Amino acid sequence: MYTEKVMDHFQHPRNVGEIENASGVGTVGNAKCGDIMRIYLDIDENQIIRDVKFKTFGCGAAVATSSMATELVKGKNIQEAMQVTNKAVMEALDGLPPVKVHCSLLAEEAIHAALWDYAEKNGIKIEGLTKPKSDIHEDEEEEEEY
Amino acid sequence: MYTEKVMDHFQHPRNVGEIENASGVGTVGNAKCGDIMRIYLDIDENQIIRDVKFKTFGCGAAVATSSMATELVKGKNIQEAMQVTNKAVMEALDGLPPVKVHCSLLAEEAIHAALWDYAEKNGIKIEGLTKPKSDIHEDEEEEEEY
Amino acid sequence: MEKLIYLDNAATTKTAPEVVEAMLPYFTEHFGNPSSVYGFAAANKEVITKQRDIIAGVLGAKNNEIYFTAGGTESDNWALIATAEAYASKGKHIITSKIEHHAVLHTCEYLEKRGYEVTYLDVDENGLVRPEDVEAAIRPDTILISIMFANNEIGSIQPIQEIGKIARAHGVLFHTDAVQAFAQIPINVDECCIDMLSASGHKLNGPKGIGFLYIRKGVKIRSFIHGGAQERKRRAGTENVPGIVGLGKAVELAAASMEERAGKESGLRDYLIGRIEAEIPYCRLNGDREKRLPNNVNFSFQFIEGESLLIMLDMKGICASSGSACTSGSLDPSHVLLAIGLPHEIAHGSLRMTLGADTTKEDLDYTVDCLKEIVAQLRSMSPLYEDFVKKQEKNK
Amino acid sequence: MEKLIYLDNAATTKTAPEVVEAMLPYFTEHFGNPSSVYGFAAANKEVITKQRDIIAGVLGAKNNEIYFTAGGTESDNWALIATAEAYASKGKHIITSKIEHHAVLHTCEYLEKRGYEVTYLDVDENGLVRPEDVEAAIRPDTILISIMFANNEIGSIQPIQEIGKIARAHGVLFHTDAVQAFAQIPINVDECCIDMLSASGHKLNGPKGIGFLYIRKGVKIRSFIHGGAQERKRRAGTENVPGIVGLGKAVELAAASMEERAGKESGLRDYLIGRIEAEIPYCRLNGDREKRLPNNVNFSFQFIEGESLLIMLDMKGICASSGSACTSGSLDPSHVLLAIGLPHEIAHGSLRMTLGADTTKEDLDYTVDCLKEIVAQLRSMSPLYEDFVKKQEKNK
Ligand SMILES: Cc1ncc(COP(=O)(O)O)c(C=O)c1O
């Protein structure tokens, strides 16, 4: 079902944990749908992401996308971090099964939510960043296509 | 499907043939339904069935019941021959599959038809004998019983 | 029984040993449920996909257009009933032929009871549907045309491409029951404009209890069997993994050998037809002489009845079948033989012999020798033959 | 993979080697079509009858009340749809429960779209239907009650005898999906007043793609799959002879060992439940503790999600299943777990382990050891657990 990369990131998730007094924290998803991701960012004065940690409640893909997303933003500046889309996460993982694509969206959203928190705390505006939806599943509805 | 007796009578049918100038001949069934039986009787002046022959177009059971029916009436007087019912034929064959029961009816009917012919020719009345139906299948209709 | 000459490959075939071998590991080793998460079982999902690829390849279809079922009958039921339900708002008229298998005909009768109207097309004396009849039968409320690819009794191969094109031109869905034709003769679903196609494993040296329905992408029919999300949510029930693997293997083998087999079988078929016609009087070949399945021979022998013939052949170790009523427990002989215009008594005296990959010329020689003898014997005890001979003598 | 501990016997079972052995001759040797006239194939008809005898014997039913199908799903579809059609003139109301298998629930939804009305009964927190609820739901137009014998996820065994008696008293037909219960626990169709019963081969060490529907004599439902005259004209399609033989063998074996197996398995089951409850905090046993299938264990582990758990167990060679949405590709967790009142996030963290005849105490010890470790690991990376711990610390 999952690629080797996904399995690797699931089995050995990078950057699991918390950051005390983080520059920004974002939590997305909801327990109802079975995925919650929380991202902690430690951002320095040059707007470089010095450290990043995550915690995730969810399936294998949810864990792997969180892990990969943290890897992709680590050491980047916030502008670069904004470029880490769900597509980028998926590509870095060599793809996801169709039913799991929403996990990668969640990872993107979690990064954005943490950046939003950072921006709010510091009273700055990040280009292209909008307030995170509280539930990214809301507008998803599966309709089988034959 | 068939008992050993049926198979024996099918493989080695007794009394196949014709009787020239028979005392009575009866043909029943119709080609539409796939069975036709013709019975020839040679009846002596004491109303004893001296000889009997048959010809049958039909399935294995049709042949076997004709054969058995001829065996059962041979040497009997016409009153005794009237007692050779389809049940008697079936029993003598150790039974028939349910879908083949009509063959034994046909055999009974064929004997009766030949007797009727004999009675007509000789202007006598045989107790319990009615004019043969031209098609014994008419009032059969299968309705599956669950 | 010593000798066994199996000439009933249209009824069912021997499962090829390679097929059984391919299936075996999926009973006791890789027995997992393909819907499971763990690798041990999830691997079976890919195994199924592989079989789908094989089948799609043979038909010129796409992988996700193949749906596994429990056999040809279920496939036919699904195609007809689900189309009727899905397109009821467009119309309730279905076109089929009088020579379809009961899996189609009885399903049509079921639909008739549920408010649908069915046109049963006549066939010509060779058992062929006339494409112009199909076209003439199409109405604004026609939602489906279902014509079999080749007939199971008399082997006639229908003008499927012409019919498919007519269906397409009129925007009507086209289903074909290819249970007898698939992997026996070439079929391309695009060239023939086929929207749905039924097939069954056990007719092509695969296992019983497995088949498939091809459904062209875009055809909006739903499930026939409701439940779990298997087969892209269109056919519920835990996948019959060994069956699917066996079917895939059988299709692979059949497709690879198709041309060679067809050549060999049609040669033997014509040899058998030739000998019977030359050596047994008062017989008639049923079905088209040219547009005919490579393995099908069907004769009517006048004055005798099919079941007797079958039993006598059986006693000689020969397995064949008949359109006689007696073999089905019903009173009427084969609807196919009646549809090509045979009188009842001729239809009752029919014999179908369907060759297989193993059939040899020696088998057929032995069969004809037996047949000659048996036909003569049965005629000698037939009142119909007696009448016929007497009439002939009178006319002399 | 080195070690394989298979704890997903409710999903499917390994086909018993004796079953495969019993089937084998029917692929390549006795491959004939049971409807044929010649002895070679007609013998298969008797073989099928023998299997019917075995199954009927186990249920206290009559031979001709057993009809072979392609599996539990088809049996459920047949029972519901054909009853709905046959008794529509009496009424269009059906009663079932919220915890049925999708084979029943989705068929009910299909019937709802076709004008039927379905009452889905609630269950109590242990997953049991209340007989009084069944009785209260009966209306003059109720034609069918369909309640599963035992639940496939949480193993709860329903009060089938009480429900059957209520159905009988009110003159309503009673169907039970016994796919998980048949040959695992004793069932007598007369004692339980069961009119129809579904079962599936692959749940009891038989083959996939075969099952049966018991239909009490007198129940006037017709075919669901239309075509040939097989199965006393009630289920068309060439008989899956190897499958039927395999099913018969499996039932024979399962019935003979039922009592002993149930004793052994329920002992192991309770051992597993005991260790988990003692050693893993924040967990909940789902399903009734007493009225429970001998082989079913189902837990929810708070703060973690089921699919992750399954993958981690898989990495340790342990096969299990979960009611998590992620394992089914849908967004909602198991409808069964929601029906017993679990909140979504708890339902997502469920784990089902279903034992088999081969399961050993060592397997379970190893499983619990792994489980402890994995649950701790997943909790350590769960934001829900983080929040919970922080809240607890605050409250101290
Ligand atoms: C033309 C045709 N259609 C459908 C079927 C039904 O296939 P099955 O018996 O495998 O369900 C058959 C064979 O019996 C057939 O010959």
Ligand SMILES: Cc1ncc(COP(=O)(O)O)c(C=O)c1O
């Ligand atoms: C309770 C129940 N009913 C029906 C089914 C369907 O059986 P099958 O998948 O064999 O069609 C299953 C198993 O999947 C089940 O557990």
